[in-house]
Amino acid sequence: MNIHAKRIKDLQYLLKQRKLxxxxxxxxxxxxxxxxxxxxxxxxxxSRDGAWAVAPQMFVEDLKVRAPFVEPVVPAGGFEATVQExxxxxxxxxxxxxxxxxxxxxxxxxxxxGFTEQGGLTGSLRAIKEGEEAADLRKSCRIAARAFxxxxxxxxxxxxxxxxxxxxxxxxxxxxxxGPSFNLIVGFGPDSALPHxxxxxxxxxxxxxxxxxxxxxxxxxxxxxxxxxxxxxPTEEFKKVYSIVARSQKAGLAAVxxxxxxxxxxxxxxxxxxxxxxxxxxxHGTGHGVGLEIHExxxxxxxxxxxxxxxxxxxxxxxxYLHGKFGVRIEDSVLVTKTGCEILTxxx
Amino acid sequence: MNIHAKRIKDLQYLLKQRKLxxxxxxxxxxxxxxxxxxxxxxxxxxSRDGAWAVAPQMFVEDLKVRAPFVEPVVPAGGFEATVQExxxxxxxxxxxxxxxxxxxxxxxxxxxxGFTEQGGLTGSLRAIKEGEEAADLRKSCRIAARAFxxxxxxxxxxxxxxxxxxxxxxxxxxxxxxGPSFNLIVGFGPDSALPHxxxxxxxxxxxxxxxxxxxxxxxxxxxxxxxxxxxxxPTEEFKKVYSIVARSQKAGLAAVxxxxxxxxxxxxxxxxxxxxxxxxxxxHGTGHGVGLEIHExxxxxxxxxxxxxxxxxxxxxxxxYLHGKFGVRIEDSVLVTKTGCEILTxxx
Numbered sequence: 052m053n054i055h056a057k058r059i060k061d062l063q064y065l066l067k068q069r070k071l072x073x074x075x076x077x078x079x080x081x082x083x084x085x086x087x088x089x090x091x092x093x094x095x096x097x098s099r100d101g102a103w104a105v106a107p108q109m110f111v112e113d114l115k116v117r118a119p120f121v122e123p124v125v126p127a128g129g130f131e132a133t134v135q136e137x138x139x140x141x142x143x144x145x146x147x148x149x150x151x152x153x154x155x156x157x158x159x160x161x162x163x164x165g166f167t168e169q170g171g172l173t174g175s176l177r178a179i180k181e182g183e184e185a186a187d188l189r190k191s192c193r194i195a196a197r198a199f200x201x202x203x204x205x206x207x208x209x210x211x212x213x214x215x216x217x218x219x220x221x222x223x224x225x226x227x228x229x230g231p232s233f234n235l236i237v238g239f240g241p242d243s244a245l246p247h248x249x250x251x252x253x254x255x256x257x258x259x260x261x262x263x264x265x266x267x268x269x270x271x272x273x274x275x276x277x278x279x280x281x282x283x284x285p286t287e288e289f290k291k292v293y294s295i296v297a298r299s300q301k302a303g304l305a306a307v308x309x310x311x312x313x314x315x316x317x318x319x320x321x322x323x324x325x326x327x328x329x330x331x332x333x334x335h336g337t338g339h340g341v342g343l344e345i346h347e348x349x350x351x352x353x354x355x356x357x358x359x360x361x362x363x364x365x366x367x368x369x370x371x372y373l374h375g376k377f378g379v380r381i382e383d384s385v386l387v388t389k390t391g392c393e394i395l396t397x398x399x
Numbered sequence: 400m401n402i403h404a405k406r407i408k409d410l411q412y413l414l415k416q417r418k419l420x421x422x423x424x425x426x427x428x429x430x431x432x433x434x435x436x437x438x439x440x441x442x443x444x445x446s447r448d449g450a451w452a453v454a455p456q457m458f459v460e461d462l463k464v465r466a467p468f469v470e471p472v473v474p475a476g477g478f479e480a481t482v483q484e485x486x487x488x489x490x491x492x493x494x495x496x497x498x499x500x501x502x503x504x505x506x507x508x509x510x511x512x513g514f515t516e517q518g519g520l521t522g523s524l525r526a527i528k529e530g531e532e533a534a535d536l537r538k539s540c541r542i543a544a545r546a547f548x549x550x551x552x553x554x555x556x557x558x559x560x561x562x563x564x565x566x567x568x569x570x571x572x573x574x575x576x577x578g579p580s581f582n583l584i585v586g587f588g589p590d591s592a593l594p595h596x597x598x599x600x601x602x603x604x605x606x607x608x609x610x611x612x613x614x615x616x617x618x619x620x621x622x623x624x625x626x627x628x629x630x631x632x633p634t635e636e637f638k639k640v641y642s643i644v645a646r647s648q649k650a651g652l653a654a655v656x657x658x659x660x661x662x663x664x665x666x667x668x669x670x671x672x673x674x675x676x677x678x679x680x681x682x683h684g685t686g687h688g689v690g691l692e693i694h695e696x697x698x699x700x701x702x703x704x705x706x707x708x709x710x711x712x713x714x715x716x717x718x719x720y721l722h723g724k725f726g727v728r729i730e731d732s733v734l735v736t737k738t739g740c741e742i743l744t745x746x747x
Contacts, residue, residue, distance in 0.1 A: 155505070247438055249436075334455075
């Protein structure tokens with residue numbers, strides 16, 4: 052069975068489990084996940100035994116070829132009214148929408164139609180990567196990991212962050228990536244101390260930290276990796292901080308396996324850094340799910356409640372940031388397994 | 400004054416006009432528009448005489464440098480609760496949120512706090528391009544327009560759509576673009592007849608239509624252009640359809656000026672195509688606003704009510720699609736002026 056047709060079946064199974072008759076899916080990422088047709092401005096209605104794409108006329112021919120398992124319906128009136136008509140026609144009495152991803156305006160319309168709020172269904176399906184999507188994610192991560200070996204020797208004194216950014220993109224595209232998976236971060240010297248630095252025209256000087264936080268999109272799947280190193284002769288402080296972050300990241304990776312809480316992985320990373328006296332400089336969470344979105348369910352931090360399941364893909368990325376001096380972050384994307392994890396972004 | 404500081408002033412003026420005390424802004428595109436700090440996961444609260452960025456600790460240093468005209472506030476509890484506290488502290492009794500861009504879940508929280516719904520404020524500010532942003536948009540469009548002259552001679556029999564896609568991206572990046580402004584469409588032969596074709600591994604044959612719908616992002620501003628031509632000796636049918644679309648697009652461009660309705664531009668394009676007997680093959684609207692987003696306010700179609708104002712940037716892009724054969728679309732991005740428009744994507 053086509054993977055997208057299977058995903059609709061999986062959703063239909065969840066509908067039965069949750070005693071829902073149908074679900075309306077409106078976010079482009081989610082409609083693309085279920086149909087393989089990645090496009091804004093169309094809706095899906097999935098019932099226990101049917102699936103309709105409420106879409107403008109100009110999508111119909113393409114939908115028929117790409118997603119023959121959904122029935123295209125061109126709305127006569129509005130999109131929402133057409134969904135309501137389909138529900139009436141097919142006697143779908145309990146139809147759900149996801150309040151986290153629906154706009155307030157449209158949520159009010161669904162409520163007016165008597166639809167119910169039900170979060171997390173598509174998120175939980177999207178969290179587990181299997182078959183082709185695991186393969187695409189692996190490939191996306193492999194491209195990113197290989198790019199590090201290629202770009203590093205080309206980062207020389209005097210080059211700007213933006214020129215490295217662009218070359219990283221090119222290198223990944225040459226290996227088949229569609230593009231970058233987010234606004235890649237290239238930070239030199241003190242710029243490396245800003246976890247969300249915006250890559251600039253800053254030129255690399257001798258004896259500065261270099262931080263590369265980047266990834267690509269391959270067949271819709273995002274990779275995420277960070278490497279930090281010292282350009283020149285590392286200072287004692289850099290060496291010390293680097294080794295703490297490396298130990299922290301290793302501890303985090305060792306903590307990942309099916310059945311553990313996301314928080315326990317954060318704790319494993321955070322404890323190493325706190326014990327070394329740098330707790331206050333680790334100013335973000337340890338990681339996040341990665342897939343069709345660069346940041347998706349679950350989060351790995353001190354608060355987010357979730358259990359890691361085999362097949363989930365997450366990042367492990369502790370860091371220490373010394374403002375005005377340098378920052379160190381080490382990040383890998385990994386696939387959770389029963390007994391541990393598979394590191395997808397291994398570099399030499 | 401910094402353009403972002405000015406935009407906040409403009410919003411504060413609108414708040415007074417609408418008798419609002421404050422507005423909470425949550426969409427990344429909008430927070431970036433008002434601060435110049437383009438990043439997910441932080442909120443803005445703008446009152447008539449203040450502006451706060453409710454942001455995680457790791458954004459604070461960067462925000463101070465990039466947006467000194469907003470006061471960073473690190474949330475102790477949740478983001479939403481912190482906004483509510485700020486409202487209480489500063490006696491902001493009537494605070495608005497945009498229901499079109501807020502999630503249903505968060506909209507319910509704002510309503511619980513007593514906030515009111517107010518759509519369109521940021522959209523109306525974003526629609527008018529001025530100063531640096533008009534310059535960035537012009538540059539973005541110029542890069543896209545120049546790319547056509549460079550790519551066209553390289554599109555030869557046997558090349559795949561995706562290889563042209565990638566080269567187009569490279570050409571635009573070499574001219575300073577950050578990346579493509581959307582999933583560029585390269586359609587050969589019958590693929591050109593799908594207005595939202597997904598670029599594929601299809602190889603160009605002799606005597607086929609070539610449609611390129613593409614654009615780039617330059618300093619956050621999106622360009623959008625479509626060119627169609629025949630690779631080889633054009634058929635009589637292609638020549639006929641092309642000349643109708645060209646006349647239609649010319650009529651649309653001639654109809655654009657400050658003060659006219661968006662619908663009247665659509666009508667100008669549509670009448671030419673309908674009069675020529677191809678009305679049923681023009682299966683989409685005539686255009687859309689373009690700026691920080693590739694599709695933004697206003698829309699130019701048969702239903703959307705809006706008046707074009709000098710400074711708005713819109714596309715004019717009629718098309719005729721003969722399924723299984725070929726499609727022709729001609730699109731330019733233009734800046735509305737008092738007396739007409741400035742074509743931003745002029746090609747030789």
